[in-house]
Amino acid sequence: xxxxxxxxxxxxxxxxxxxxxxxxxxxxxxxxxxxxxxxxxxxxxxxxxxxxxxxxxxxxxxxxxxxxxxxxxxxxxxxxxxxxxxxxxxxxxxxxxxxxxxxxxxxxxxxxxxxxxxxxxxxxxxxxxxxxxxxxxxxxxxxxxxxxxxxxxxxxxxxxxxxxxxxxxxxxxxxxxxxxxxxxxxxxxxxxxxxxxxxxxxxxxxxxxxxxxxxxxxxxxxxxxxxxxxxxxxxxxxxxxxxxxxxxxxxxxxxxxxxxxxxxxxxxxxxxxxxxxxxxxxxxxxxxxxxxxxxxxxxxxxxxxxxxxxxxxxxxxxxxxxxxxxxxxxxxxxxxxxxxx
DNA sequence: GAGCCGTGGAG
DNA sequence: TCTCCAAGGCT
Numbered sequence: 453x454x455x456x457x458x459x460x461x462x463x464x465x466x467x468x469x470x471x472x473x474x475x476x477x478x479x480x481x482x483x484x485x486x487x488x489x490x491x492x493x494x495x496x497x498x499x500x501x502x503x504x505x506x507x508x509x510x511x512x513x514x515x516x517x518x519x520x521x522x523x524x525x526x527x528x529x530x531x532x533x534x535x536x537x538x539x540x541x542x543x544x545x546x547x548x549x550x551x552x553x554x555x556x557x558x559x560x561x562x563x564x565x566x567x568x569x570x571x572x573x574x575x576x577x578x579x580x581x582x583x584x585x586x587x588x589x590x591x592x593x594x595x596x597x598x599x600x601x602x603x604x605x606x607x608x609x610x611x612x613x614x615x616x617x618x619x620x621x622x623x624x625x626x627x628x629x630x631x632x633x634x635x636x637x638x639x640x641x642x643x644x645x646x647x648x649x650x651x652x653x654x655x656x657x658x659x660x661x662x663x664x665x666x667x668x669x670x671x672x673x674x675x676x677x678x679x680x681x682x683x684x685x686x687x688x689x690x691x692x693x694x695x696x697x698x699x700x701x702x703x704x705x706x707x708x709x710x711x712x713x714x715x716x717x718x719x720x721x722x723x724x725x726x727x728x729x730x731x732x733x734x735x736x737x738x739x740x741x742x743x744x745x746x747x748x749x750x751x752x753x754x755x756x757x758x759x760x761x762x763x764x765x766x767x768x769x770x771x772x773x774x775x776x777x778x779x780x781x782x783x784x785x786x787x788x789x790x791x792x793x
Numbered sequence: 794g795a796g797c798c799g800t801g802g803a804g
Numbered sequence: 805t806c807t808c809c810a811a812g813g814c815t
Contacts, residue, residue: 490811491811492811492812493811494810494811494812495810495811495812495813496798496799496800496809496810496811496812496813497799497800497801497810497811498800498801498802498809498810498811499810499811500801500802501800501801501802501810502811533799533800534799534800535798535799535800535801536798536799536800536812536813537798537799538797538798538813538814539798539812539813542813542814567813568812568813568814569813570812570813570814571812571813572811572812572813573811573812573813576811588811590810590811590812591809591810591811591812592810592811593811608794608795609794631811632811635811638811639810639811644808644809644810645803645804645808646804675807675808675809676796703797703798704797704798704799705798705799706798741799741800742799742800743798743799743800744797744798744799744800745796745797745798778799778800779799779800779801780799780800
């Protein structure tokens with residue numbers, strides 16, 4: 453196996469993207485708060501989606517102390533649309549732990565176990581913010597390393613083999629740049645499909661490329677089909693305001709503001725579990741949405757409050773964008789307002 | 794270990 | 805339209 457780190461770092465010096473949370477190549481450290489915040493946001497989320505949200509967060513909460521003091525409902529609303537809302541709940545919990553102790557732990561072991569900080573994120577923060585030599589393995593790195601070493605075992609079982617292989621090529625000098633270079637390489641050159649092997653700085657060292665099999669790695673299990681579920685959105689309006697509720701603290705869309713819905717079941721619904729008795733009117737059409745493990749089709753019901761006392765918040769319809777609704781509810785609200793206009 | 798947990802872009 | 809997949813973590 454030829455040297456990996458040197459040609460990769462040379463490639464990174466020439467091709468590194470400028471990102472708002474990233475130090476220029478060659479800087480041994482970066483702001484731990486910005487690194488941590490970006491790493492949480494980037495979990496299973498694209499750079500394009502994270503960039504504007506990251507800018508908004510650091511503008512509004514410039515330090516981990518500021519984030520620790522944030523109003524939780526405001527933070528959840530600020531996260532709306534990014535998905536995986538447990539990250540937002542863990543974000544504020546982690547900020548409060550760090551603010552209490554005064555600073556981020558500076559080692560992989562110390563970071564591991566903070567709320568929302570798992571194996572990948574602990575290694576990434578340690579390497580990028582503090583210059584610790586740590587094996588940083590995300591989906592990009594796993595793909596690059598599986599190809600470099602032609603690791604034939606299927607994911608996720610191969611992860612420990614991949615992590616160990618990553619450790620053998622991670623340099624003591626510039627480990628943070630090395631990690632980011634591997635991730636940049638994976639996202640732009642060593643892509644899941646049709647990798648650009650001719651442009652890869654590591655192609656002479658790559659066992660999968662040598663075998664003409666780069667695209668075959670890593671081996672991944674087949675995905676399960678998503679079942680279809682059905683539900684109803686209840687749009688209850690009174691004097692220009694609409695009724696919003698707060699989702700239960702855990703589970704799907706946990707802790708987020710929402711439009712009232714009935715149960716999401718395997719069969720199309722009837723008008724049940726409405727938040728209040730009303731002369732519900734069904735709107736034509738439905739709203740579809742796809743979650744991680746099921747598809748949802750929502751029927752749309754509108755009603756008038758008629759002065760009933762109802763549990764929830766009455767939110768100005770004209771200002772609904774500021775409520776911080778998850779995408780599925782924002783989509784339904786837009787459709788209801790369009791159809792009933 | 795396997796299921797749960799969002800969303801949007803690419804092809 | 806549909807499938808794949810992304811800087812994963814938690815239980």
